[in-house]
Amino acid sequence: MRSPLTSNEVKSVWTKKFIKKVQDQPERVKKIILWSVMAVLGMALLVLWILNVKSHFRNFNKEKFFEDAGVSNLKENLKSVPSFPPAPSSFPLESIKAELEKLDNLKDQEQ
16 A cells, blocks of 8 residues: 655645646746736835835944045045135126127128
């Protein structure tokens, strides 16, 4: 008499039957199964990624980040940078107009 099947053998038989059943389906059904499995796996990965990002944000230490980035040193270094003189508040429009008129006169004289 044959001994009862072990759980691994039962899983193996069930898996083989399931694969055979899927292989016997028409191409359209196989594609639906494929894309459904892909969608479920994609959603699972998205959920895991979101949970991971949330965990990183919760454990984020702002003070340590700024310390590692050297922001305090940057503030000290900015004090030693020379400042530029302020930009003129208005352009010398009159001198520009005069130069343009001279160019127009020269142009007229050449013609």
